[in-house]
Amino acid sequence: MTKPRREIMGEEQALLEVQAVYQELEKRPLERACTRLTECCQFKLTGKTPYLTLGEAILAARAMRAVGQHKLPEKKDGSCPLLHPQTGACLIYENRPFSCRTHFCQAAGGPYARREVVDLIRKLEDVDWAIGGCGAQSLPAALKVALERPKPLKAGVRATVSPRARGR
Numbered sequence: 001m002t003k004p005r006r007e008i009m010g011e012e013q014a015l016l017e018v019q020a021v022y023q024e025l026e027k028r029p030l031e032r033a034c035t036r037l038t039e040c041c042q043f044k045l046t047g048k049t050p051y052l053t054l055g056e057a058i059l060a061a062r063a064m065r066a067v068g069q070h071k072l073p074e075k076k077d078g079s080c081p082l083l084h085p086q087t088g089a090c091l092i093y094e095n096r097p098f099s100c101r102t103h104f105c106q107a108a109g110g111p112y113a114r115r116e117v118v119d120l121i122r123k124l125e126d127v128d129w130a131i132g133g134c135g136a137q138s139l140p141a142a143l144k145v146a147l148e149r150p151k152p153l154k155a156g157v158r159a160t161v162s163p164r165a166r167g168r
């Protein structure tokens with residue numbers, strides 16, 4: 001049986017790193033303009049669901065709790081569970097996942113080319129690895145895991161060498 005991997009980054013540090021990735025994306029000179037149409041939040045209609053690394057999911061879960069949402073609402077219409085049922089707005093827009101920022105919405109400019117953001121994707125993957133994640137999961141699954149985490153990790157040691165950096 002495979003032993004669980006030791007977590008080598010604390011949760012607070014992980015969240016800072018994820019936020020830094022989001023901020024870095026904002027600074028890139030890539031022409032995109034999300035006007036919050038929320039078309040890409042209609043998973044059933046688009047046939048596409050965002051995937052989140054564990055750090056992103058923990059950040060999103062915290063943002064949910066901050067607005068009083070402690071459970072993942074069930075959505076029968078196939079839309080994102082984070083769309084407010086009355087206003088139709090994203091409950092966690094400022095902390096929305098990377099996929100929601102680099103989405104495929106044509107009105108916002110279409111999807112980012114992978115080469116434009118691959119370094120940021122790698123950073124998110126490194127954080128995922130360092131906090132014991134197992135790779136990106138679909139938004140509902142990732143949020144369920146994050147919301148069910150028993151307690152925040154204590155401040156940890158910053159990861160210095162990821163599997164990728166070691167060539168694994």
Ligand code: SF4
Nearest residue numbers: 041080082083090100
């Ligand atoms: S997290 Fe927010 S922006 Fe992303 S799909 Fe859900 S409602 Fe839309």
